[in-house]
Amino acid sequence: MNIFNLFKIAYKALLRNKTRAFLTMLGIIIGISSVIAMVSLGQSSSQSINNQISSMGTNLIMVMRTSQRQGGVNIGSSNVQTLTAKDIDAIRSQAKYVSAASPLVNASGQLVNGANNWPGSVQGGNSELIAIRKYQIASGTNFTEQDVRSSAKVCIVGKTVGDNLFPNGENPLGKTIRFNKIPLKIIGVLESKGQNQMGQDQDDVVIAPYTTVQKRILAITYIHMIMASALTEETAGLATQEIETILHASHKLKPGQENDFDVRTQKEMLDMMNSVTGFLTVLLAAIASISLLVGGIGIMNIMYVTVTERIKEIGLRMSIGAKNKDILLQFLCESIILSLIGGIIGILFGLLLSYAASKGLSWPFIVSIPAVGISFLVCAATGIFFGWYPAKKAASLDPINALRYE
Amino acid sequence: MNEIIKIEQLRRTFQVGSEEVHALKGVSFTIRPGEFVSIMGASGSGKSTLLNILGCLDRPTSGEYFIDGIAVSQRTKDELSILRNRKIGFIFQSYNLLPRTSALENVELPLLYNNSVSSKERRAKAIKALEQVGLQDRMMHTPNQLSGGQQQRVAIARALVNDPVILLADEATGNLDTRTSYEIMNLFQQLNNEGKTIAFVTHEPDIAVFTNRTIQLRDGYIIRDVPVSTQSAKTALKSLLVSND
Structure with missing residues (x-):
């Protein structure tokens, strides 16, 4: 058949x-x-x-604090104060594969503009933070190194924050808002970036000089995190090693002693x-x-x-x-x-x-x-x-x- | 070659447990072209066994069987399938039509198992076979749209379609009333007049009278093999109609 x-x-x-x-x-x-x-x-x-993740930049490097033991007591990572702005200077002056580095200090609280308010956080950095985070300034300007030195009461806001504090469509630029009673003058507005892979709104952000956040808001001398950019995506590995070496030295750790920080790249996140x-x-x-x-x-x-x-x-x-x-x-x-x-x-x-x-x-x-x-x-x-x-x-x-x- | 079927000293033994049952104990006869033979016998007489062997569904334990000059006894299963397909037309008591399938497709079925027939030829032959049994205007009906007599006609057409050397009917009128039985016997007589050789297994003597030879089996032996003074089914049908009036 x-x-x-x-x-x-x-x-x-x-x-x-x-x-x-x-x-x-x-x-x-x-x-x-x-x-x-x-x-x-x-x-x-x-x-x-x-x-x-690629849109955030795969050359992004983050340095986090790691949990530490002091006299046998684990004090967790949030109480570790060894990461400071001096580390940024060390990285900037010694690293060959790092194009930019910024501290990151984070304070959360209520943002207020007259009768409007919005829960949020202020992220303190230096003038390079905007570029490292791949933000663009839509209007206004970035703050300067001078602003950082003088702990200037200025900030740059994301679209979500701007829309919520100025619901009537006013231009936020030049206005002064309050964060935990500290007045901050808006000198720039960020281009909208939308949500990240975790579903977080990347426009719900306020960026200010880290010194302002450290001294005027949190009253601390250490920083929470370091954000840096490798020269290219390919050199991210080299830059990571370099940062590890530099910080190991600047934290005065003995050879072979465990690091009190953790260097992560975006590529690791991706993997x-x-x-x-x-x-x-x-x-x-x-x-x-x-x-x-x-x-x-x-x-x-x-x-x-x-x-x-x-x-x-x-x-x-x-x-x-x-x-x-x-x-x-x-x-x-x-x-x-x-x-x-x-x-x-x-x-x-x-x-x-x-x-x-x-x-x-x-x-x-x-x-x-x-x-x-x-x-x-x-x-x-x-x-x-x-x-x-x-x-x-x-x-x-x-x-x-x-x-x-x- | 003037014998359609020739069997010599046919024996068939079944093993039932430790006992041997002899269903056929040495049966011999020949069927010549154009004969219309009825094979009779009570149940247990061996007529089903004989029919299975004649139909190439079963092989004898000993003895020889020739169909159209071909020795059957030593054939493989596949060769038997081909013999059934080319040489034999089966007609069953319960018609065995495929349900939900048109009469035409039912009749085409045997030709589907014959690669040398093209689909065009197949259709033409099936139509011709249905015309032969008088169902030209029922070709697209499915079995459940046909009466018992019509279904048996479809089955007869299916048996005719591969132009077999012999039609083997197994109690073909067993499920039909007297009148329809006579109609079917009339059809068999017509086909016989056109030259078809037919072997008709039945246990009803009043059906056997329409054939022209009777072979009677009992306990595995032929006890009678006689010519019959054939009655016309057409006449019987007419007298039936008269008596009903």
Whole structure:
């Protein structure tokens, strides 16, 4: 029997039971579409995170304080006061691979403009902070080194802060706002940057000279963090090592003594996020594959029922000249057709689903060609694997018994 | 070659547990072209076993069976399938039509298992077979839209479509009322007049009278093999109509 006839016979047999064929396919449709959707969404989310981290600059280097023990007592990291503005001077004067470095001092509180107020934080830095954080000044100016030296009561605000303190559309530039009773004159407004990968609003920010935050607001002499830029993305590794060496020396730590700070690059963040989303994608795909397996077992179950139900038909086909091989191939074909059509519908449905979801979450829509290809192969394999045993059973029937079967 | 079927000392033994059951104990006969033979016998007489062997569904334990000059006994399963496909037309008591499938497609079925027939030929042959049994205007009906007699006609058309050397009917009128049985026997007589060789298994003597030879089996032996003074099914049908009035 030729292939064409074979498919025709199998196809007609399936058409005789449309509802059942569809319900059987549904298992495969759900299985495949969830695999496709999960893989595709996983990749979309990781792409979206990649895009946003890259937009922050992969040459960004952050120096954090690490937790310390003093006389056996762990004092945590927030009480560590070893990071100071002197470290910035050391980095600036000694580092070759660092293009800019700024301290970061953070104070949170309520921002007030007359009757309007807004909860926020003021981030203190030097004049390079804006460039390191990849902000742009939309109007006004950045503060100067002179402002830093004199702890000037000036600030630069992000769009969200400006909109909330000046709800009537006034230009915030030149106005004075209050932060924890300290008046700050707005000398610049930042270009809007939107949300970062964590969903934080990057426009909800106030930047002021770090000395202002240190002396006038927090009354401290240390800094919370250092932010620096490597010359290029490629030299970020070298710059990291350099900063570590410089700070190790300037903190007067003995050789081999553990650092009281931690240098991180954005690339590490990126790698970490990628490994998390990669793991999630694999996990989701694994869960979705279980539904595919269930769908396959559904096919096997139905094919078994079909064989039992059609014993007389099998007997008849044998009596009019079907060979065992013909019967085997017919039933195999039926299960392959079921799983392939189910698979194609599943792939389309899965792509549609992930398209809708990625649009809804404003993530990039990614069609994972390997996932589609593998799903298709899995479909064909499911059809053969789960169809084989029932088909074998059908083919091994004795025509005499099958014909007399009631 | 003037024998369609020739069997010599046919034996068939079944192993049931530790016991041997002899269903056929040495049966010999020949069927010549154009004969219309009824094979009769009570249940357990071996007629089903004989029919299975004649239909190439089963192989004899010993003895030889020739269909259209071809020795069957030593054939493989696949070769038997081909013999069934090319040489034999089966007709069953319960019709065995595929449900939800048109009469035309049911009749086409045997030709689907014959690669040398193109789809165009297949369609043409199926239409011709349906015309032969008088169902030219019921071709697109599915079995559940047809009466029992019409369904059996579709089954007969399916048996005719591959132009077999012999039609094997197994209690073909067993599920039908008297009148429809006579109609079917009338159709068999017409086909026989057109030259078809037919072997008709039945246990009803009043059906066997429409054939022209009766082979009677009992306990695995032929006890009677006699020509029949054939009655016309057409006449029987007419008298039935008269008596009903």
